[in-house]
Amino acid sequence: MWTYTPPLRDMQFVMHDVLGAESGWREIPAFAELDAGTAGQVLEEAGKFASGILAPINSAADLQGCTWRDGTVTTPDGYREAYRAYVDGGWAGLPCEPEHGGQGLPLLLNAAFNEMLAAANHGWTMYPALLHGAFECLKAHGSEELKERYLRKIASGEWLVTMNLTEPQAGSDLALVRTKAEPAAQDSFRITGTKIFISGGDHDLTDNIVHLVLARLPDSPAGTRGLSLLLAPKVLPDGSRNRIRCDGIEKKMGIKGSATCVMSFEGATGWLVGEPHRGLAAMFVMMNSARLHVGLQGLGHLEMAQQNALVYAHERVQGRGSAIATHPAVRRTLWSLRALVEGERVIAYWTAQLLDEAHHHPDAQRRARADGLVGLLTPVVKAFFTENGHRGADEALQVWGGYGYVHEYGIEQTVRDSRIAMIYEGTNEIQAIDLLARKVLDDGGARLHALLAVLEEEADAAGQAPAIAEFAGALRAQTAAARAATAALLEGRGADAEWPLRVADDFLRGLGLTLLAWAWARSARAALPHAGDAWFDDKLRAARYGVQWLLPEAAWRWSRVHARGAQLPAAAPAGHP
Ligand SMILES: Cc1cc2nc3c(=O)[nH]c(=O)nc-3n(C[C@H](O)[C@H](O)[C@H](O)COP(=O)(O)OP(=O)(O)OC[C@H]3O[C@@H](n4cnc5c(N)ncnc54)[C@H](O)[C@@H]3O)c2cc1C
DSSP states (O other), X not given: OOOOXXXXXXXXXXXXXXXXXXXXXHTSGGGTTOOHHHHXXXXXXXXHHIIIIXXXXXXXXXXXOOEEETTEEEOOTTHHHHHHHHHHTTOTTTTSOGGXXXXXXXXXXXXXXXXXXXXXXXXXXXXXXXXXXXXXXXXXXSOHHHHHHHHHHHHHTSSXXXXXXXXXXXXXXXXXXXXXXXXXXXXXXXXXXXXEEEETSSOSSSSOEXXXXXXXXXXXXXXXXXXXXXXXXXXXXXXXXXXXXXXXXXXXXXXTTSOEEEEEEEEXXXXXXXXXXXXXXXXXXXXXXXXXXXXXXXXXXXXXXXXXXXXXXXXXXXXXXXXXXXXXXXXXXXXXXXXXXXXXXXXXXXXXXHHHHHHHOSSHHHHHHHHHHHHHHHHHHHHHHHHHHHHHHHHHHGGGGGGGGSGGGXXXXXXXXXXXXXXXXXXXXXXXXXXXXXXXXXXXXXXXXXXXXXXXXXXXXXXXXXXXXXXXXXXXXXXXXXXXXHHHHHHHTTTOTTHHHHHHHHHHHHHHHHHHHHHHHHHHHHHGGGTTSHHHHHHHHHHHHIIIIITHHHHHHHHHHHOTTSOOOSSOOSOOO
């Protein structure tokens, strides 16, 4: 009833027809041997893992949840076996370098894999979610000894990793972190403090858990510049237990198979990763890929919602013996979901392709250019996709009518599971501020103009083909609106410093929709040579639907960015004691 069919053909279409993945791989020595056929086989096997092993245990795990007893967490039935299959299949180290035991495959393939994992079982996916980011962080900033001890164990999936940032008083504002790290014997530190909401803080999937912890050294300056990153394993190298305890797990709205833990560090032994007081810089290595990963959760949920809604809408008969899929209101929902999924997949995979370029391209200029684009795209992918994922799942639920509200039909779990992605890994509000204040306005709009210039190249290309010339016009209108909004903010923010903060969310959605206009144009151009083939015609229909029915939201988003007169009252509503 609620099943996952990996959209392999759609994924291949985006990678190869739209993004020309193979020619990109040929430019990068690390991937030069990889061809579309081999990549296709990897995707096929990944799809079997997601649909055959993860999807079948998703619903039961939601009902069962995790259990905590005496500091120990037990995951739902089937999780351990699924994790064993994941490790045995070599999936853990898919994008990690072969010299550390990984498969050395591009992040582009890993993005498709992560989309499938999140679609099939978001709760389970939380356990290995940080594995690759932690691997990169340790590789870039760890001492030789830490690398020697931990990199292979992480790349193989033998040990899992957690990220310990949040404390009761320190959520979005990490300057408030209080956990302490005091120097101890042989370059080690003693860590003391409480961390909350730690995903996978304890579990029964691996014998050891490697905790990355943000803490303050005794001489640390105040604020985020005083934070250091430490590595503290559950089991120490001599085999003894570290002084780390899981004090409980949260009872929560969704992803119930994922243990969200309160962690106590009671003089726990840890080692510095990177330089003292530069912990956030070390953590940022994890951020771009971790935030792309969270955006892919939004996309995965949307894909799952749209493919199941489509099946149900064709089966359910209401109104003069017709399947509900024939009713315009339902058809509109189905096309909205389809158009969003198809556009977002292009943007997400492009971001992953740029990350590969930023990490591995032999030309330093290409690496720098790709890195700049990824910096802009990452907050959009994280916030725009997760909002669309949750709201899209909610819209899809309506297709089932009353059955949508019932657990066994599956969509209500998707609505609950998808909500968290708007909150963790930096809330969507924080992403919007990061995009507008730090990434767009701080350099006078230079990086944004570079992105818009790339999008405009597509408008030029689409404009050459009369059958899809409408996409060129729609895209140009958006890039012009993004430039105008940026110019207005740059000009006016001196007199009204709060203005960018008031409209950051509108700006992010405006840019997200602009990127969608680009993605639809690109997909339409890739599908056009095959016009007349039903599968490709559907791609053209989805892209056209997106431009006609979804893109109009951008106009009111940009107009809200410009609405300086619409002053927000200076204080929150009255009523606070
Ligand atoms: C299921 C789950 C798993 C998690 N996993 C982890 C994990 O593995 N590791 C970890 O360290 N943390 C984890 N977290 C914590 C998560 O990252 C935080 O909840 C998140 O960063 C927000 O912090 P907060 O909850 O304290 O909210 P707050 O920071 O108190 O924010 C509350 C509201 O105020 C808004 N707000 C705050 N500051 C600003 C501002 N400057 N401008 C505009 N709006 C603002 C926020 O956007 C939000 O809407 C997890 C949380 C959950 C629920």
